Amino acid sequence: MSKKYILKFRPSAVEEPVTYCLIKEYDIRVNILRAEIYPGKSGIMLVELDANSIKLKQAISFLQHKDIEVIPFEKRIHLEIEKCVHCGACTAVCCTSALSILNEKSELVFTPDKCVACGLCVKACPLQLFQLQFEE
Amino acid sequence: MKSNKTVEEINKKIRQGDAVVITAEEVSKMALTLSPEEIINEVDVVTTATFGPMCSSGAFLNFGHSDPPIRMEEISLNNVPASGGLAAVDTFIGATETAKDDPYYGGAHVIYDLIDGKDVLLKARAKGTDCYPRKEIDTYINKKEINEMILFNPRNAYQNYPAATNTTSSTKYTYMGILLPGLGNVTYSTSGELSPLLNDPELRTIGIGTKILLGGAEGFVAWNGTQFNTVRPKNKFGIPTINAATLAVIGNMKDMSTEFIRPAVYEKYGVSIFVGIGIPIPLLNKDIVRTVSIRNEQIETTICDYGRNGHPALGKTNYQQLQSGYIELGGERIQTAPLSSLYKARIIAEDLKNRIQRKKFFLTEPVQLFPKNTSLNGLKIRGKDYE
Ligand code: SF4
Ligand code: SF4
Numbered sequence: 001m002s003k004k005y006i007l008k009f010r011p012s013a014v015e016e017p018v019t020y021c022l023i024k025e026y027d028i029r030v031n032i033l034r035a036e037i038y039p040g041k042s043g044i045m046l047v048e049l050d051a052n053s054i055k056l057k058q059a060i061s062f063l064q065h066k067d068i069e070v071i072p073f074e075k076r077i078h079l080e081i082e083k084c085v086h087c088g089a090c091t092a093v094c095c096t097s098a099l100s101i102l103n104e105k106s107e108l109v110f111t112p113d114k115c116v117a118c119g120l121c122v123k124a125c126p127l128q129l130f131q132l133q134f135e136e
Numbered sequence: 137m138k139s140n141k142t143v144e145e146i147n148k149k150i151r152q153g154d155a156v157v158i159t160a161e162e163v164s165k166m167a168l169t170l171s172p173e174e175i176i177n178e179v180d181v182v183t184t185a186t187f188g189p190m191c192s193s194g195a196f197l198n199f200g201h202s203d204p205p206i207r208m209e210e211i212s213l214n215n216v217p218a219s220g221g222l223a224a225v226d227t228f229i230g231a232t233e234t235a236k237d238d239p240y241y242g243g244a245h246v247i248y249d250l251i252d253g254k255d256v257l258l259k260a261r262a263k264g265t266d267c268y269p270r271k272e273i274d275t276y277i278n279k280k281e282i283n284e285m286i287l288f289n290p291r292n293a294y295q296n297y298p299a300a301t302n303t304t305s306s307t308k309y310t311y312m313g314i315l316l317p318g319l320g321n322v323t324y325s326t327s328g329e330l331s332p333l334l335n336d337p338e339l340r341t342i343g344i345g346t347k348i349l350l351g352g353a354e355g356f357v358a359w360n361g362t363q364f365n366t367v368r369p370k371n372k373f374g375i376p377t378i379n380a381a382t383l384a385v386i387g388n389m390k391d392m393s394t395e396f397i398r399p400a401v402y403e404k405y406g407v408s409i410f411v412g413i414g415i416p417i418p419l420l421n422k423d424i425v426r427t428v429s430i431r432n433e434q435i436e437t438t439i440c441d442y443g444r445n446g447h448p449a450l451g452k453t454n455y456q457q458l459q460s461g462y463i464e465l466g467g468e469r470i471q472t473a474p475l476s477s478l479y480k481a482r483i484i485a486e487d488l489k490n491r492i493q494r495k496k497f498f499l500t501e502p503v504q505l506f507p508k509n510t511s512l513n514g515l516k517i518r519g520k521d522y523e
Contacts, residue, residue, distance in 0.1 A: 085477050085480055088475065089314075091473040092323050093321065093473075101473075105482075106474075123314060123403040126189065126410075127398065
């Protein structure tokens with residue numbers, strides 16, 4: 001299974017070769033979707049981790065042991081779908097088809113699994129219905 | 137069965153509960169297998185609709201007189217400036233006007249809040265006169281208390297509109313949405329074969345006085361819209377291939393619903409408003425059947441480069457392609473996205489259909505048809521004319 005997580009690093013953990021360990025020790029396919037380092041050297045990363053669920057669990061506890069905060073990504077992007085007018089403006093900027101209206105009813109369908117947190121939909125929605133938190 | 141009908145005959149059928157009403161999408165499908173003759177024998181009315189951002193919109197309000205009275209000269213509603221140039225207690229608030237302290241709140245939001253029944257802060261200043269001694273007022277108003285609230289939109293329901301793209305190397309923030317660099321996407325804004333004026337391209341049934349659905353309530357076509365242009369190039373199906381005719385529409389805002397009027401704010405552009413409009417087209421003759429049978433692949437529009445001055449045309453496409461999610465331009469596959477809601481437009485077309493079937497909505501003949509052969513003037517920058 002593949003899941004997306006936000007990893008928050010303290011300054012002390014930034015130097016650690018965690019992605020190397022994840023791949024080498026836990027046999028996890030790591031896809032880094034976005035990474036930022038802030039002044040003072042704390043860091044934040046959006047990753048997609050692909051492995052069986054036992055390995056994934058072990059890897060997450062390894063990360064937590066290294067003092068890295070692991071936050072499932074779904075919790076960080078929010079769309080107030082009940083207010084949506086299905087105009088489609090957000091789909092113009094979504095290059096992963098996480099947002100799509102290509103269906104029978106021309107209704108907006110949001111698939112958080114496909115989202116790479118580019119943040120463009122936040123600006124594109126004329127009703128300001130997206131909230132994306134990818135920062136400290 | 138005769139193949140010409142009058143609006144009066146159709147209204148009689150509606151009254152008797154015998155009228156057959158279908159949507160413009162349904163008639164387009166029907167026309168694939170039936171001839172115009174067969175359709176006119178079966179169907180009486182076709183409903184069309186659109187729900188899109190329409191900047192040229194606004195509302196006339198009358199607040200009633202306070203005691204002592206005031207001749208309002210400087211007016212704001214929830215901090216959004218409104219016109220102080222309309223008698224003592226009348227005003228016009230434009231949808232795109234922006235609050236003095238919040239770029240994400242504007243006239244469109246005031247209109248929405250009023251329809252929603254919310255209290256809105258009214259502030260006004262005046263010089264004070266013998267007959268209107270009060271110099272300032274700070275109070276709250278709402279839908280129930282004010283005398284009139286009339287939505288009046290000088291330019292809505294564009295007959296076709298260019299599709300927008302961007303050939304430059306930087307992202308453009310426009311009223312056509314966010315246009316990604318290097319032909320990164322294409323946006324478009326009509327409901328295609330469901331769109332009102334694309335189903336009556338010659339404006340034979342829609343004219344001044346036509347009864348419509350506006351913001352979920354009954355309204356009327358008041359006039360031809362501003363920037364009304366009937367001399368645009370047309371394709372072989374009689375469809376103008378770029379923005380052409382428009383409508384000025386009017387309706388009682390007190391009866392409207394927030395489902396069909398929504399404020400919009402486009403990044404780095406500003407405030408606009410989503411307006412829902414539904415228009416019935418009576419099938420009076422075979423020629424009108426032919427025009428309402430138009431299909432998305434027959435409705436072409438021009439792709440314009442919104443990254444460059446003057447929005448130069450890059451080519452043509454049609455609504456079947458645009459609605460499919462991508463188009464080909466210069467050998468490249470480009471992602472497309474709408475800005476107007478087909479989902480909502482369909483709800484409006486269905487709503488209008490139901491109202492007619494339930495004898496709640498009757499058709500009107502235009503009091504007067506729109507002008508012909510009108511084109512547009514640009515704005516010249518010049519000195520005062522020679523006397
Ligand atoms: S953040 Fe980017 S990838 Fe995610 S839904 Fe929005 S536009 Fe699509
Ligand atoms: S831009 Fe906003 S209102 Fe329009 S479809 Fe997307 S989420 Fe819905």
